[in-house]
Structure formats: structure tokens, C-alpha cells
Amino acid sequence: KPTTPEEFLEVCKAFTFNDPDGNSKQDTFGFNLAEPGHFFLEASFGIPEAATKKWRPYMIENDKFVVPWDRIKDYVTLMKQLYDAGVVDKDFVVDRDGSKAQQDFLQGKLGIAHVNNQGDKELNRTFKQNNPNADIEPINKLKTKYGQFGYGVRSNVGLVAVMNAKAKNPEGVMKYVDFCSTREYALMVQLGVEGRHFEYKANNRGIKKLNPDIYDKEFSPIVPEYRHNKHGILIKEVSNPMFTYDLKDPVDKMLYRNTIMHWAWKGMEPNQIDGGYPLLPKELSTKENSMMKKARELIFSCVTTKSYTIDEFFTDLQDAFNKGGGPEIVQFYSDWYAKNKDRVITTSVTNEQELPTLLSIEELEKE
Known part of the structure; x- marks a missing residue:
């Protein structure tokens, strides 16, 4: 390389x-x-x-x-x-x-x-x-x-949505925003419904996807459209690649391996605006x-x-x-x-942030 x-x-x-x-x-x-x-x-x-x-x-x-x-x-x-x-x-x-x-x-x-x-x-x-x-x-x-x-830790603060100035029901819009700001919503759009779309592995080793047909019909095509509204900080324990990739999928396994390598390269970046x-x-x-x-x-x-x-x-x-x-x-x-x-927010701030510890593929593949 x-x-x-x-x-x-x-x-x-x-x-x-x-x-x-x-x-x-x-x-x-x-x-x-x-x-x-x-x-x-x-x-x-x-x-x-x-x-x-x-x-x-x-x-x-x-x-x-x-x-x-x-x-x-x-x-x-x-x-x-x-x-x-x-x-x-x-x-x-x-x-x-x-x-x-x-x-x-x-x-x-x-x-x-x-x-x-x-x-x-x-x-x-x-x-x-x-x-x-x-x-x-x-x-x-x-x-x-x-x-x-290194690749550093990026700031996740930014503009993700705007309200239509002519909205007929601005109170309703804000109620929706409040709903999107709950832990329950964040978990739903991150993982799906426990017992239907996924189940947790023991010892915080990620998740196992359930019912592939239901998952592909109900979760895969719909939920990503709403994921930009979620607050990952509400679900820090599952907002990492161990809960994103299915290691039984060769492509997911490759991406998880590459993520481990990228995160290991985290390094200090020159001080710049990160926002x-x-x-x-x-x-x-x-x-x-x-x-x-x-x-x-x-x-x-x-x-x-x-x-x-x-x-x-x-x-x-x-x-x-x-x-x-x-x-x-x-x-x-x-x-x-x-x-x-x-x-x-500058890179001098984000440089101090720690990334979650990722378990090895071998550890995650243990049943």
C-alpha cells in the first residue's frame, strides 16, 4: 500500500x-x-x-x-x-x-x-x-x-432539515420533530423492531437479523429514508458498525473489516473549522x-x-x-x-473525541 x-x-x-x-x-x-x-x-x-x-x-x-x-x-x-x-x-x-x-x-x-x-x-x-x-x-x-x-472524528452538527414557511400546521411539524428526538424513534430507525427484525447478541456483540423476507420488505427500503432525523447520541450503545453490518453477508463483512482499519488510523488533524x-x-x-x-x-x-x-x-x-x-x-x-x-466546533475539539471500541470479526462471529 x-x-x-x-x-x-x-x-x-x-x-x-x-x-x-x-x-x-x-x-x-x-x-x-x-x-x-x-x-x-x-x-x-x-x-x-x-x-x-x-x-x-x-x-x-x-x-x-x-x-x-x-x-x-x-x-x-x-x-x-x-x-x-x-x-x-x-x-x-x-x-x-x-x-x-x-x-x-x-x-x-x-x-x-x-x-x-x-x-x-x-x-x-x-x-x-x-x-x-x-x-x-x-x-x-x-x-x-x-x-x-488520520481520518479523524467528524462533527455531526449541521443543518438536516428546514420547515416550509407556508406550513399549514407548524405546531404539527414541531410535534413530529419532537417525536423524532426520542430514544424510541432512534432505536426503531437504527435497528428495527426487536424480535421481528433483529435480536441482540450476548455481551453487546451486535445484532442478528431475523426474518429476511420481512426485514427486506418492511425495514430495508423504508427506514433509511427517515434515518437522517434520528439523534444517534440517544442510542450511543448501538450507534456503531457492530450494530450496522451483518457479518454473514460477505460485503458487510468486508466493509466492517475496512472500518476497523480506518478507525485505527484516527489521528490528529490541523486545526480547522469543522462545521x-x-x-x-x-x-x-x-x-x-x-x-x-x-x-x-x-x-x-x-x-x-x-x-x-x-x-x-x-x-x-x-x-x-x-x-x-x-x-x-x-x-x-x-x-x-x-x-x-x-x-x-473545530478539529481541535473533534480530535479529542474517542471512537467506540470495535470487536474483531472473530469475536463478533461467536454465537
């Missing part, structure tokens, strides 16, 4: 040029730069949202927002190296939602993949059906000169949107244009940032953080 940017590039070359599926065709990409592929590279350098549809790569140092210019430069350099080496889809820029990359993954045409919904059971089931002899092995974030970052940003004043918001678009264009132009050097790009990027209102925006965010830092 690759552990550094240099090893990553070499493994991508092997997938691209060494005919891994043995079909005598050079039809496999080493990696996908289409979203969300480059998110993995961003995270390896410890920066958020540098080439996404937003431009918010800010880190917090000494209670101020700063732009990690050196990390951004090295990150774009790696993207350009991958592109120049011919190990990624040359048309990744037009794959705006990553759907082409996802199809490449499902067809076994991506050696290293970071695609949308890659933890989804049915997506992985389709992959295994299409590629029965292939296996999926997770890799940690790459180790760079800035450190080795929503404040609304900017209208003028600054307009400037930020324009700057976001320009930064993204410059990054992708540098990656895909051989004659456009990293140094030229870096000069253009900083120039666009300074002329586009970047310093004003950074100052606004810094002032906001200084006034509200006791209430703002």
Missing part, C-alpha cells in the same frame, strides 16, 4: 501500465482526480476545500485564519504529477459530479479509487459482482512533510464566490496544461486572492472566530 506521495504515484503507474486485469489493454486508471478524488489528496496535506467548488483552505493558527500556501502548492504539484504521468482520466475536469469515476470504479477500471458513496453497501456489492476476483483494501492518508493525518462558516456580508460573499471560481479554474488549468508551471500558477493564485478580496474575507472570518471560538 502506498504511504507517501512518491509511492502513491508509482502504484498509480503500476495500475495504469501493468495491465492489472490481464486483458492486454491499457484501460485502467491509477486514480480519479474527479470529485471527490482530489479530496483525498487535499486531506493528505492537511488542507480542506482547496480545489472544491469552494475556496476555504483556511487553517487556524494563534486564533487567526491563515491560508496554508505552501501546502496548497505541494498539493497541486502532486495533482499535476499524476496528470502528466498519464495515470488519471484526462477529462476529469468535466466529470463534475464524479459519476464517470464511480462507473470506472464499478467496472474495475480504477486502481485507487476515492468515489462518491464508496462506503455504500450496494455500491460495493455491485463492484464485487462485476469484479469477483478483486478485493478492496483501504489506505491511510499519505504521509507528507507536514505530517501523517458551518458564518454568512458573509453581501459584498464579501460576492467576492468570495468569484474568488472560489477563479481559484478552482487556476488549479485545474495548472494541472491540465503542461506549459503552465507550478511557479506561474502559484503567482497567479496569490495575485487573484489578493485582488479578489481574499485578505478582507480572511479578516472577517478571523474576527468572527475570535468572538465565538468558545462555541465554534
Whole structure:
């Protein structure tokens, strides 16, 4: 498994040029730069949202927002190296939602993949059906000169629903929200009905699914639509993968194994906002949107244009940032953080959170 940017590039070359599926065709990409592929590279350098549809790569140092210019430069350099080496889809820029990359993954045409919904059971089931002899092995974030970052614990605070301003019965809507905020509701949409859909294993070793036909008819197609309303903190004891995966299902077993590996890689991340940003004043918001678009264009132009050097790009990027209102925006965010830092969720907070202990597959398979 690759552990550094240099090893990553070499493994991508092997997938691209060494005919891994043995079909005598050079039809496999080493990696996908289409979203969300480059998110993995961003995270390896410890920066958020540098080439996404937003431009918010800010880190917090000494209670101020700063732009990690050196990390951004090295990150774009790696993207350009991958592109120049011919190990990624040359048309990744037009794959705006990553759907082409996802199809490449499902067809076994991506050696290293970071695609949308890659933890989804049915997506992985389709992959295994299409590629029965292939296996999926997770890799940690790459180790760079800035450190080795784990996957961390993410904040689960955020906007999940809104009420229609023209709702005829707002009191009824809030009663429904209150109902969704109960432990009973959370358990129901997490596990189903005890004795009908599942039963607990002894010694807190997960659950055993019951009545497959009833489960597939009553629980599987309906409950996930309501799961976004539940409060997992009300059912902490069952809100972990030991109660999510059925180890008798080969795909679930693989995903559980991969989860154990991912959680073991939990590490300290640079201090950044891990939640929503404040609304900017209208003028600054307009400037930020324009700057976001320009930064993204410059990054992708540098990656895909051989004659456009990293140094030229870096000069253009900083120039666009300074002329586009970047310093004003950074100052606004810094002032906001200084006034509200006791209430703002950052990675310095989430880094301190502990993940539940997961039992081994062997332990969970004991009856």
C-alpha cells in the first residue's frame, strides 16, 4: 500500500501500465482526480476545500485564519504529477459530479479509487459482482512533510432539515420533530423492531437479523429514508458498525473489516473549522464566490496544461486572492472566530473525541 506521495504515484503507474486485469489493454486508471478524488489528496496535506467548488483552505493558527500556501502548492504539484504521468482520466475536469469515476470504479477500471458513496453497501456489492476476483483494501492518508493525518472524528452538527414557511400546521411539524428526538424513534430507525427484525447478541456483540423476507420488505427500503432525523447520541450503545453490518453477508463483512482499519488510523488533524462558516456580508460573499471560481479554474488549468508551471500558477493564485478580496474575507472570518471560538466546533475539539471500541470479526462471529 502506498504511504507517501512518491509511492502513491508509482502504484498509480503500476495500475495504469501493468495491465492489472490481464486483458492486454491499457484501460485502467491509477486514480480519479474527479470529485471527490482530489479530496483525498487535499486531506493528505492537511488542507480542506482547496480545489472544491469552494475556496476555504483556511487553517487556524494563534486564533487567526491563515491560508496554508505552501501546502496548497505541494498539493497541486502532486495533482499535476499524476496528470502528466498519464495515470488519471484526462477529462476529469468535466466529470463534475464524479459519476464517470464511480462507473470506472464499478467496472474495475480504477486502481485507487476515492468515489462518491464508496462506503455504500450496494455500491460495493455491485463492484464485487462485476469484479469477483478483486478485493478492496483501504489506505491511510499519505504521509507528507507536514505530517501523517488520520481520518479523524467528524462533527455531526449541521443543518438536516428546514420547515416550509407556508406550513399549514407548524405546531404539527414541531410535534413530529419532537417525536423524532426520542430514544424510541432512534432505536426503531437504527435497528428495527426487536424480535421481528433483529435480536441482540450476548455481551453487546451486535445484532442478528431475523426474518429476511420481512426485514427486506418492511425495514430495508423504508427506514433509511427517515434515518437522517434520528439523534444517534440517544442510542450511543448501538450507534456503531457492530450494530450496522451483518457479518454473514460477505460485503458487510468486508466493509466492517475496512472500518476497523480506518478507525485505527484516527489521528490528529490541523486545526480547522469543522462545521458551518458564518454568512458573509453581501459584498464579501460576492467576492468570495468569484474568488472560489477563479481559484478552482487556476488549479485545474495548472494541472491540465503542461506549459503552465507550478511557479506561474502559484503567482497567479496569490495575485487573484489578493485582488479578489481574499485578505478582507480572511479578516472577517478571523474576527468572527475570535468572538465565538468558545462555541465554534473545530478539529481541535473533534480530535479529542474517542471512537467506540470495535470487536474483531472473530469475536463478533461467536454465537
